[in-house]
Amino acid sequence: MPFAPEPLDPDDDRPPYEQVASSLGAAIRTRRLAPGERLPSHKELTELFGFARATIQRALRDLEDEGLVVSRKGSGVFVRNRTERPAGLRPYVEQAFASQNVTIDFAGFSSETLHGALQEPLDKIRVGRLTPASIVIRILVPDMSVPQAAPVRREDCADDPRLRERMRNIMIGYARSIRDSVAELSHLGLVPETRVDVRVHSGTQFFKLYVINQADAFFGYYPIKPNKVMAQGEAIEIYDLVGKDTVLFHHSLNDGDSSGGTQQVEQARMWFESVWETIAREFDLDAQ
The missing domain is CATH 1.10.10.10 (Winged helix-like DNA-binding domain superfamily/Winged helix DNA-binding domain)
Structure with missing residues (x-):
């Protein structure tokens, strides 16, 4: 045809x-x-x-x-046969919002990249070019109230509460922005049902994962690199998880039932659900 x-x-x-x-x-x-x-x-x-x-x-x-x-x-x-190739996230997120019911599960360090990828489709909803009936986003991030493997001080690889507080504030800022932007669509009557939930876990997040509409998965590793950041007014040399250098690989249920892509999506969904329902704890963005 x-x-x-x-x-x-x-x-x-x-x-x-x-x-x-x-x-x-x-x-x-x-x-x-x-x-x-x-x-x-x-x-x-x-x-x-x-x-x-x-x-x-x-x-x-x-x-x-x-x-x-x-x-x-x-x-x-x-x-191209793109299943095992690096993939850009933004076009797939925008395409997902053409569906009636949008679901995005994210596991990572701060949700900064997710925040950026959501801006264009949310703008298109505001002007009436996309009209989903529901949006449900789940965000799974590490608990920065407890020591992590990274970020740590570069000089001795030791935990520093100032670094964790900095990362915690970054995570809260992006997660709140996502929640408020999505909730606004419901308040304006543009999307009947919206929900953004955040949970934390005690493990260090060495990779980022997106599961979009339960059909597409994006996976990539955070490299650890030297960095210099400001924390509570002091410049600190650290070993940091660097999200901007993460290469994402795309897998899809559309690849076929017997393909590696289908198995990758199924395993990604299983992993996320298992952590979300067991060791992850609810995180109140407004109680911080």
Whole structure:
């Protein structure tokens, strides 16, 4: 069956090449364009979207830069097999909000990256371009009231309560912002049901994990690197968990029942649920 893109939003004020890239990217992520499949030709895409050839070429370059497609000279443009490749989180989060019921489970160090990835889809809900019926987000982070393996002082690898207090404040700031932004959508009558829950556990979080709509998982390790931070007015040399250097790998139930991707998603869901329901403790963001 020939590929047919979803109709573009006439109220979308993004440049045409971004609209085309977004449409094709969504088709790739939902497997309407399968891994290894050849995309329609430039001429066909020009006719399908109604934009100039230069617009189509720019959109395809953006998709190639994102790692979603690969261009083969003389053969055309093909969807990459991305299951074991580094993946960008933001486009998948935005695509998740096109669903009626949005669920995001996050386990990590502070939820800073999640906070950033949520901004665009939440803005689109505010202007009526996305209309989910429910949003449920669960955030699982380490308990910074107890010593952790990191961050620690660089000079002796010792625990420092000032470092833990700094990280605790960072976590609370991002988690509160996520909760308040999502709750606002309910107060405005834009999303009937919203909930953001936060729980803590005593173990150090050496990796970050996202499970989106119970169908896609993103996993990556935090490298530990030297850093210098300000804590209670003093500059301290530390060994830190560095989230910005975390490479995320994407796995999806859409990869097929017998694939490694499906098993990865199932195991990620099992791990998160097991920690959430056993050793994790509720954390009141407003009691701090």
